[in-house]
Amino acid sequence: MILRPRERAAKVVPIELFFDLVYVFAITQLSHLLLEHLDVAGAAQTLLLTLAVWWAWMYATWMTNYLDPDHPAMRLTMAGMMLAGLAMAAALPQAFGARALWFAAAYVTLQVGRSLVVAVAARNEPIGHTFRLILAWHAVSAVLWIGGALAGGTGQVVLWVAALLVEFVAPWHGYRMPLLGRATTADWSIDTAHMAERCQLFVILALGESVLITGLTLAEGDHLSAATVIAFAVAFLTSVAMWWVYFDRTADAAAEKVAESDDTGRLGRSAYTYSHIPIVAGVIVAAVGDELAIAHPLGGITPGTALTVLGGPALFLAGHAVFQRVVFGGFPAGRLVAVGVLAVAAVVVLLAPSLIPPLALAVLAALVVGGVAVSDSRRHRPASRADLAA
Numbered sequence: 001m002i003l004r005p006r007e008r009a010a011k012v013v014p015i016e017l018f019f020d021l022v023y024v025f026a027i028t029q030l031s032h033l034l035l036e037h038l039d040v041a042g043a044a045q046t047l048l049l050t051l052a053v054w055w056a057w058m059y060a061t062w063m064t065n066y067l068d069p070d071h072p073a074m075r076l077t078m079a080g081m082m083l084a085g086l087a088m089a090a091a092l093p094q095a096f097g098a099r100a101l102w103f104a105a106a107y108v109t110l111q112v113g114r115s116l117v118v119a120v121a122a123r124n125e126p127i128g129h130t131f132r133l134i135l136a137w138h139a140v141s142a143v144l145w146i147g148g149a150l151a152g153g154t155g156q157v158v159l160w161v162a163a164l165l166v167e168f169v170a171p172w173h174g175y176r177m178p179l180l181g182r183a184t185t186a187d188w189s190i191d192t193a194h195m196a197e198r199c200q201l202f203v204i205l206a207l208g209e210s211v212l213i214t215g216l217t218l219a220e221g222d223h224l225s226a227a228t229v230i231a232f233a234v235a236f237l238t239s240v241a242m243w244w245v246y247f248d249r250t251a252d253a254a255a256e257k258v259a260e261s262d263d264t265g266r267l268g269r270s271a272y273t274y275s276h277i278p279i280v281a282g283v284i285v286a287a288v289g290d291e292l293a294i295a296h297p298l299g300g301i302t303p304g305t306a307l308t309v310l311g312g313p314a315l316f317l318a319g320h321a322v323f324q325r326v327v328f329g330g331f332p333a334g335r336l337v338a339v340g341v342l343a344v345a346a347v348v349v350l351l352a353p354s355l356i357p358p359l360a361l362a363v364l365a366a367l368v369v370g371g372v373a374v375s376d377s378r379r380h381r382p383a384s385r386a387d388l389a390a
Helices: 014-036 040-066 072-094 100-121 126-151 154-173 192-220 226-259 265-272 278-295 303-309 313-330 333-351 359-375
Strands: none
Touching: 014 040, 014 072, 014 192, 014 278, 040 072, 040 100, 040 154, 040 192, 040 278, 040 313, 040 359, 072 100, 072 192, 100 126, 100 154, 126 154, 192 226, 192 265, 192 278, 192 359, 226 265, 226 278, 226 313, 226 359, 265 278, 265 313, 278 313, 278 359, 303 313, 303 333, 303 359, 313 359
C-alpha cells in the first residue's frame, strides 16, 4: 500500500534523511549568496529564493506525511526529486543571472512532478483531490516561473514574486480552482509527530550551516587573534542558544498541541508550513553574521554586518514567537522584549557605526538569545501551555 497507515505514528525513514542532503547544500548556497550580496537587492533576492527552497522542501514533507516513502515507487520519486532539487540548489548563486532558466526549470519540475505523482498515487483517496488541485496551481505558477526566467531583469523579479504569491496564497483558500472545486483542511489530517520531526530536522540543517560556517571561517583565518577565537566561541554559543530555545520546551509541546487539535491540517499548516519560515531564515541570516564577526571581530561596522549579526537572532526569535502564538495563543512577552532589545541595538549601531565592533554585537546577540534560553529553562517542569505562551 502506497499510503501511510494512520493507525500508528509515522517515523522519519532513511530515504527522507537522504533526501535532506540536497537541502544542506541549498542552505549553504543561500547563506553564501547573501554573504556575497550584502545589500538590499541581494537580501531581497536571497529571501525570494529561500522561500522557494523552503516551499519545495515543505511540499515534500506533506507528501511523505501521506505516502509511504519506503514504497518502491516513492523511493524512485524521491530520488527524482533529489536530482531536480540538486539542480535547483546548484543554480541558486546565479538564479537572477545566467542560470535563471536552469533554476526555474528545476523548481517547476520538482513541484509539478511531485504533485502529479501524488495526485495519481492517491487518486482514490480524499487527499488525492487536494493534490489534483495543488497540481493545477503549480501548473499556473510554472508559467510565471518560466516566463520570469525568460524575461530577465525587472520582469523576472515581478513574475517570480507573482509565482510565489500564487503558491503561498493557494493553501489559504483551499486551492480553489474553477471546475475542480476546492479542498478543506478537514481533508488534510496529518500525522503530527512526523510533520513536527521533519520541521525540527530542517531547523537542525539550518543550525548545521551556522556551525559549519563558524568552523570554516576559523579554519581559513591566517592569524588566530584572541578576538577571533572569542568571536568563534560566541558564534558557537549563539547557535547552541538558538537550538535550546527551539528544542528545550516548545518543539515537543507544540507537536502534542497540534495532535490534539480538531483540525490538525489547519493548525499544522499554520504552525509548520508558514510559521517556521522566519525561524529558518533567521538561522541562515545569523550564520552570515557569524562569519562576518569571526572574520573581522574588531573591524568596522557596516549596515550588512549589523543587520545580520543582530537581525538573524531577532528574526529567529520573532519567528519562534509567532510559532508559539499560532499553537498556544498569546505572544510570549520574553521573546518580544528580546527582539526589541536587538532592534534598538541595531538602530544605535547604524546611527553610530564607529562605536561598537562586530565582536561586541555578537556578544550582545549571544546574551539576548542565551537569556531567552535560560528563562525558558528556569520555568517549572512539566511546562504548561500557559507558561509557553508567557
